Amino acid sequence: MANFDYGELDSQLNQADNLVAEIHSSLLNGYVDENRFPAVSDLGPKLLTNQEGNQIYNQIKHELLTCESYTFAVAFITDPMLAALKPTLKIIADKGVHGRLITSNYLYFNKPVVFHELLKIPNLEVRIAEVDGFHQKGYIFQHPGYQTIIIGSANLTKNALLKNYEWSMQVNSLDNGYITNQISENIEQEWTNSQQLNQSWIDNYQTVYELNARDNKKAQRQIIKGQPGHIGEKIVPNRMQADALAQIAKLRAAGKGKGLVVSATGTGKTYLGAFDVQKFKPCRMLFLAHREQILKKSKSSFFKVIGGSRGSYGLFTGNRHDDQAKYLFATVQTLSKDKNLRQFSPEEFDYILIDEVHHLGAESYQKIMDYFHPKFYLGMTATPERSDDFSVFKVFDYNVAYEIRLQQALEEGMLCPFHYVGISDYQFADASVNTEIANYNNESKHRNRQKESFVLEHLASEERVQYILEQTEYYGYSGDVLHGLVFCSSVEEAGKLATEFTKQGYPARALSGSDSIQERQKVVQKLETGEIKYIVTVDVFNEGIDIPCVNQVVLLRNTNSSIVYIQQLGRGLRKAQGKEYVEVLDFIGNYKNNYMIPIALTGDDSCSKDDARKTVEIEPVIGLSMISFDEISKERIYQSLRASRLDDMRKLRDMYKDIKARVGRAPLLVDFYMANSVDPVIIANKKNNYAEFLLSEGEKIQLTEYENKVMTFVDRELLNGKRRHELLLLKRLLELRITTGKEVRHILEEDGCNTEAQTLASMQRILDLTFFNKNASPSRSDYGGKALVEWDSENETYSLNEEIWHALQTNEWFKRLWKDAIEAGLLRARKYKTATAFTVGExxxxxxxxxxxxxxxxxxxxxxxxxxxxxxxxxxxxxxxxxxxxxxxxxxxxxxxxxxxxxxxxxxxxxxxxxxxxxxxxxxxxxxxxxxxxxxxxxxxxxxxxxxxxxxxxxxxxxxxxxxxxxxxxxxxxxxxxxxxxxxxxxxx
The missing domain is CATH 2.30.280 (PUA domain-like)
Known part of the structure; x- marks a missing residue:
């Protein structure tokens, strides 16, 4: 080997079979000298560690999608990881790919449900190893003429394939290679000596497993008590709640009488409120909500945190008037009645907490807020944005104390992970029926009533429901009992679907807004006890009512709103005993709004088609939550993306109005950035610059022609934040018109920026506009035609040109926009490295x-x-x-x-x-x-x-x-x- 050079190898490769040549090259590259023998294919050895995006799960998924067959030999398997792989295993099974899996009952780690779920997977044959101490961890994929083998420390569990620091080696070998033959012989011997998995074996294992697992229940309870949020029996704030409490205290210390918390469903808003009330120590507290069910649960949570006498906690509802309670939990409907409101003085409560505060636009809420004058109002909601002109932010004086959205909560592990699967909706043999259904859903605001019964008949037909239930059965749920929630498009459809679900062996009940609170509670209880398998609804459970046991969410409706989509997804994200994940099954039809799905799943409001497409292509992992699409649903989303304009003026205008409602004034670019809204670059460059966008929205801005061109330069060239140098210099020149080169270098170095002469010279060429050709686009004249910043080489100073300096002193709007663009650019620059010109992956x-x-x-x-x-x-x-x-x-x-x-x-x-x-x-x-x-x-x-x-x-x-x-x-x-x-x-x- 040592005598080889590249030329000799090249000669050999030309004479050899291509595959042999690729393996040959990869071996020399991987095991001899990577510099001397460059690889000519992707068949070289790799170490998989789960570090820096190098997840073993991703590699296994890729190999599955490209292999002819596969064999897994793994001791330990968990249901969450198996559920995450089910979409991929189904896709390849439909293509005829056959799989084999050998596992064991070693240490009784594998739960019986794992074996039940393995039997569901098509084209997969499963056997149980008979050898004592079976502890293999190997994944073998057959490709045309060669095998890919992943062997190491990773079992088929979520932690092992996604999270833990593992060492697994991936190698490739020709079918006749020595390592291939060794592994094949070992596998075949194990396979021959193993027992085929069947229902009889599972039934026997269930009995033995329960006997062996019984001794572990006490330890499991201790583990649960020790989870974040608990110290023994005492409940303490988690990291998010601790941060939020500090921010609320900061608001009060600044003399603010109101604060708003925006927090995803399931992240502990109620406990957060209780912790803050405990900290505030009010003489009396009022908790407002629009449903009695919310009040009862909240009262229980407050007692767990604050303690004291149970008599200090009371309800004020249509059924109970505990008006002397120190901690009073009232429904808005009851308290807003004149005779009830007058029972209390305006200063009765020194702390008032309003839950689901986005309902404040209702007259009853405003009536209560106008009447009472507490020392502090706290509002809490997961969705502060509203479709009308009412501003929750304005009511709370634009004091957003803390905000955590769904994706952040998932990454922080505050919520139960979800497994999202985008599935093609049922296609009827008669193509005209599919067209009618698509048209009906796409025209939800102007539906043809004559066609409604025809469409509903098919949406709730025996064959469609059978198809839906086949998918729900295959993808399953976490835990021992199914607790499913189905969202559909109309009340009529919900009723028909519930009837057909029940008829096909899955007891279901429909609920709508017309059902009483008592009826809803009865149905929810039936779901919790397992008496029914599904609740079918339109939007009753979008918010407010929590059913922690829900372990499967089924979406059978067109996506018209990202907010509603997240609300419905969030119904299953409450953590619950025995629930490791929630299965989310989205049946995707041929709908024009499908482009909203990847945007809603990732919370990406950047208006970037490329980012939305990337979500569908790479199916990202968010924390331990997984996203998958089948091929047809992918193509439907691609079609929707191609036909949509994410950055059209109407959408940008809506986003602009949302942020304006949030801040109570014409928003700055920084406001969009801080709210994780549209990328400031997109909105600033929709027109020539952001000033012109504001003008189009009716803001009274006056800029001279030159000032406008200068703002165009800053927004087009510097706002993207891809290099900080120009922005940091302009920021310095806001304070002093003239600054020294030494001072600028110091500022750049403090920020970690490169201060090489070539980079500083480039910075100056940008700011004096010599970088821009006279006859190119953009040209120097587009940006005002003269240097914004001049460099005096004799005195080694930078100076802002006189006209810009004068404008900063005399034109308040120009100064505001100039400063805002610099600040927004520097905020956006955080995603780029400072020490290098370019950031890999950007x-x-x-x-x-x-x-x-x-x-x-x-x-x-x-x-x-x-x-x-x-x-x-x-x-x-x-x-x-x-x-x-x-x-x-x-x-x-x-x-x-x-x-x-x-x-x-x-x-x-x-x-x-x-x-x-x-x-x-x-x-x-x-x-x-x-x-x-x-x-x-x-x-x-x-x-x-x-x-x-x-x-x-x-x-x-x-x-x-x-x-x-x-x-x-x-x-x-x-x-x-x-x-x-x-x-x-x-x-x-």
């Missing part, structure tokens, strides 16, 4: 690359094509999936060989001796690689994958469309992160 335009790469002028107006060189850098731009519409002569087949090597093609009419080819190979410049998946939606941004190097000897002369072209291999310094890599190479349009 997105850049060609113009960004020219600016941050210290090019002297913006050359992107020219057709620079796939690459451009200056003295320091080579900028390589790859569109991975090229459109069929472009010329054959430029449809280069740039291809990832593996996650750190690209087989790359030059521009056409190039030979090995061409000057630009030498710039790739001579090592005189740093090569920077930027890649985008495709030209979909005219996206002009590229992911920066990092620096790369030319692999010596790899350049070859080829021909494309009759023209000479050069191919070569480029190796990235750092492998592409897994999800991004597969998002690029697995592109679907």
């Amino acid at each position: 997105k850049y335009t060609r113009k960004d690359a020219m600016r941050l790469g210290n090019n002297e002028i913006n050359v992107t107006a020219q057709n620079i094509g796939g690459y451009f060189f200056n003295e320091q850098n080579g900028f390589i731009f790859v569109t991975y999936n090229k459109s069929n519409k472009i010329s054959e002569s430029i449809r280069y087949e740039d291809t990832f060989v593996n996650d750190h090597t690209m087989h790359y093609y030059s521009k056409n009419n190039r030979r090995l001796t061409s000057p630009d080819i030498k710039k790739f190979t001579d090592g005189q410049r740093k090569l920077l690689m930027f890649v985008k998946r495709s030209d979909a939606d005219d996206d002009k941004t590229f992911y920066y994958l990092g620096s790369c190097k030319y692999l010596s000897g790899s350049a070859k002369q080829e021909e494309l469309d009759g023209k000479p072209i050069v191919s070569m291999d480029l190796e990235l310094k750092t492998p592409v992160e897994y999800t991004l890599y597969h998002s690029i190479i697995d592109q679907q349009e």
